[in-house]
Amino acid sequence: MTNSIGMQFVSIDSGTFVMGQDGPETDHQMMKHPEKFDDADADEKPAHRVTISQPFQMSVMEVTLGQYRQFKPDHLKHGTDSDAVTQVSWKDAVSFCEWLSAKEQQPYRLPTEAEWEYACRSGSSTLFHTGDSLPPGFQKWSSDIGFRDRYFKGAVLPTEYRTEVSRLDMLRGGQTPANAWGLKDMHGNVSEWCADWYGPYQTGSQTDALGPNDGDFRVFRGGHHSIFTRVLRSANRSAWLPESSSDRIGFRVVLGLPPKGANTPPAPTPLNGQNVSQSLAKIPTVSEDAPLFEGPRPFVKIARNSYGPLFFRHNHSPSITECPNGDLLAVWYSCANEDGAELSNVASRLRRGTSDWEPASVFWDGPDVNDHAPKVWWDGEKTLFNFVRGLRENLVRTSTDNGATWSKARLIQPPGEFGNQVIRLHDGTLVLGHDSRQVSLVTSTDAGESWTFNDVKQRVSDFQPGGQGFRYPGIHAPMIQLKDGGIMAMSRLDPPEDQEKFQFKTPVSFTADLGKTWAYEASVFPAISSVQRAAMIRLQDGSILFCSFTDQWRDWKNRRGMTFKNSSGEFTGFGLFVALSYDEGKTWPIRRLVTPGGKKIQVNTIDQVEFTMSDTYAEPCGYLAVTQTRDGAIQLITSKNHYWFNTAWIKALPSHSN
Incomplete structure (x- = not known):
């Protein structure tokens, strides 16, 4: 069948298949083995039988730019009519289906995630509909040259990749063989939006499986050009915000009434959002009569050899805030590789009145999306803010219940990592600072409802x-x-x-x-340089606190240290320090190495780096974040550890050094 705008369809009969993939889970260490594609992601489990009870028709190809322009004539100023359409959000794709349904008086819609995988597999039970590998030259990869060369390091790519691709062919569909049911580009070209909200799989057989009835992310499937072939597997799952668009995501449509299956339950509440106190108890002030110090105590608690969505390998770029109820909430990203799609946002909570951070748990994570460098901040009243870099945009969420639940994400431009704290x-x-070299500051004058930025491009x-x-x-x-x-x-x-x-x-x-x-x-x-980030805040007494490192981590073997005072005079110290200024940053007369002193101890820091902490050695590297809680205590975290102290401790002279 061919419809009025030139879309070809094939009929997909009802049937039963195994959805998902069991077996060994990937470790996501693509720097180590970029050619590996056969292991499963955690969210593809458990594999389960799904029955598709009613036949439907599916478009042979992804919706093309030419077809989409019949709906929105001004969509994109570049590209040819035969390209797969991109830069369409899930909401745009749904609107297109509604327009086409009205135009033809037929029920066009997006496929459910189960329908999509059923159609992709087309009777197969292998990794791809082509078998347990892709044919030579199947996967286009000629853009993102820097990303590709970072992983394959200039070597010849495995045979399933095709690197000699003209610019005109990057989005053109139908360049690879159709599957057994006549569908093209189910693996690669562009990813494809599905109807469902993203959620965890359930055990047991299901009929007309549907995702949860609500969520943060809409599913997209199939992978796209210029990415690892493991992302193209029939079972692989991805999802992102329904308002977001990308140059790697398009869609295809099905013709048929929506299935009437049951929605699966949503994901369980993560530990950091469970049983969160909503009390606003009075918080006593920490005494400044004597120096007080605790630490280092780890706030990153992830089981060794955990490979997702919590990763023991790399935990970095933390942020910390006090909650209205007096809890401390720390968020950071966890991954195998910093630019990997597996990167997730995780969190831990130090509940008021307790002394140990809870084990890490998922905070917020778009599957197969590198949602990078989260920040959290409390406005001092009732609202917590969460900022993060997204797929092609930045995002903000809010919570008014101490981080137990969060609003849907709102999109903020421009995309890029927020540089440090709010x-x-x-x-x-x-x-907010912004790490794009084309942006200065990102600002809001209406309590975070809307945002603008200084564009310094060129x-x-x-x-x-x-x-x-x-x-x-x-x-x-x-x-x-x-x-x-x-x-x-x-x-x-x-x-x-x-x-x-x-x-x-x-x-x-x-x-x-x-x-x-x-x-x-x-x-x-x-x-300072790589693997280091400074922190700075104004304290309640009006002074400025600056936290940084004495030496660059990349040059640690040639470290020089800084001069610090102790009760006997001066000494040279190395690593993490804090400093106070009482004249708006003109001078910094008080400086102290962040170490408890006394007996030497072995301390684990970022990426399992071990060092010996002593009177003269503090943590050598990590990303710092700091806040002063209502009780007056200073809460400083690195990429792994938490330190608690008062200003009296900063001002006090260590008793000795050795």
């Missing part, structure tokens, strides 16, 4: 002391508002040639116009 200015403006800054420009240099800059209303940022600048301009010191930048223009100086603190 700050709130005297006039209520919320400010504007050149003079990154050197005494220079001026349009954003702060480098990345990951913590910021505070100065008493004169301006903003001060301390950033990480990685390239040695750029560090040299600042005498290998951390750059400090100042803006008086909300990030439109900046002036640069060299701070007194050593430069």
